[in-house]
Amino acid sequence: MSRIEKLIAKLPENCDGAIIFSMTNRGYLTEFMSSDGTLLVFRDGAVFITDSRYIEIARKTVKGADVVLQDKLAEQVAEICRDHGAKELMVEQELTLAQFRMFRDGLAGVTLLDGPELSDTIRELRAIKEPKEIELICGAQEITDKAFLEILNFIRPGVTEKQVAAELEYCMRKLGADGLAFGSIVASGENGSMPHAVPGDRKIRKGDLVTMDFGAKLGGYCSDMTRTVAVGKIKEEQLKIYNTVLEAHLSAMAAAKPGCSGKALDAIAREVIDAAGYAGCFGHSLGHSLGLDIHETPMCTPARDYTLPAGTVMTIEPGIYVEGKWGVRIENMILITEDGYRNLTGSERALITLD
Ligand SMILES: [Mn+2]
Numbered sequence: 001m002s003r004i005e006k007l008i009a010k011l012p013e014n015c016d017g018a019i020i021f022s023m024t025n026r027g028y029l030t031e032f033m034s035s036d037g038t039l040l041v042f043r044d045g046a047v048f049i050t051d052s053r054y055i056e057i058a059r060k061t062v063k064g065a066d067v068v069l070q071d072k073l074a075e076q077v078a079e080i081c082r083d084h085g086a087k088e089l090m091v092e093q094e095l096t097l098a099q100f101r102m103f104r105d106g107l108a109g110v111t112l113l114d115g116p117e118l119s120d121t122i123r124e125l126r127a128i129k130e131p132k133e134i135e136l137i138c139g140a141q142e143i144t145d146k147a148f149l150e151i152l153n154f155i156r157p158g159v160t161e162k163q164v165a166a167e168l169e170y171c172m173r174k175l176g177a178d179g180l181a182f183g184s185i186v187a188s189g190e191n192g193s194m195p196h197a198v199p200g201d202r203k204i205r206k207g208d209l210v211t212m213d214f215g216a217k218l219g220g221y222c223s224d225m226t227r228t229v230a231v232g233k234i235k236e237e238q239l240k241i242y243n244t245v246l247e248a249h250l251s252a253m254a255a256a257k258p259g260c261s262g263k264a265l266d267a268i269a270r271e272v273i274d275a276a277g278y279a280g281c282f283g284h285s286l287g288h289s290l291g292l293d294i295h296e297t298p299m300c301t302p303a304r305d306y307t308l309p310a311g312t313v314m315t316i317e318p319g320i321y322v323e324g325k326w327g328v329r330i331e332n333m334i335l336i337t338e339d340g341y342r343n344l345t346g347s348e349r350a351l352i353t354l355d
Helices: 003-010 023-030 055-061 073-083 097-106 117-127 131-152 161-174 189-193 236-254 262-278
Strands: 017-020 038-042 045-050 066-069 088-090 111-113 185-188 208-214 216-218 225-231 287-289 296-300 313-316 319-322 326-329 332-337 340-343
Touching (some): 003 117, 017 023, 117 296, 131 208, 161 185, 161 208, 189 208, 208 326, 225 326, 236 262, 262 296
Parallel strands (some): 088 111
Antiparallel strands (some): 017 038, 208 225, 319 326, 332 340
8 A cells, every 4th residue: 555545545534635735745745855935735636747957867766746847837736626626624633834825826716724634644554664764764774873973982071073074974974865854953061951051162072071963864865863972081960960861761761662752751851850959950842753854743752642652763962950050861763663662763872082
């Protein structure tokens, strides 16, 4: 069954089909990534419209849909809808207001159903990874692990965060990455207290903890890893924070299994951190799913209770952040399996000290 057929099987009865316009949903369903394209899914088949930049490769690559060259998009979509007798079409929450209006105003005789159902349904399909998707995520992570080993030889006092980020990214490209999963985070010393710090001109000093959150992209799929390393001798409190985060990370991961609650895993990590005296120093969620996008659902978060099904890839990334002083985060990816979980990240988790 193609991914588009899986979607058709899940369409509610009150609609004739769906317009899929957002890049990663479109890329997921057709197995063809492009910056331009419109996928129309009907009960009797699907049509993928794209422009001349992509038409040649799309004809060879797109799965489960007829490929046609884009003309005047709204008129073309209206005509194809008439051919398929489609009057009620679902649209995604991911559309911008301008895109929504373009379809709404351009499709006379078609009603757009703008509830969350279509996006939710595609999200659920995307949450359970196929073997070939897991292979790409693991391939991306292998590159990420190798780049981490290489960067350990580069980090030393006097090197800036920006230089570390640039070297990391160059390593990943050299090792075969198609690109970056997201803009790398390199946060040293007091910058480490900001979970999503942007690499700056601060020079690494002896006694710093350096947090690196980065990932390669391979075949459209993201990897995501965070490691905090020590440069020179660190203080006892920094070591205590590191060991607490590591314990939180390992405890939450050990409880992962199919059908478990993401909120419960988050609570396990949070309890370890709170008990060590760092309540309030772990502001973000424990983890998220990922795939074509760096952040997907389900999540491990106190804000909402998600169930984690087998086949889902999750990050486990607790952290402790002490404002103005330092921070630590340790992040691996796991695959929820039929009987527990599989760790997908190869890099060492014990504290690495660089001289
Ligand atoms: Mn992450």
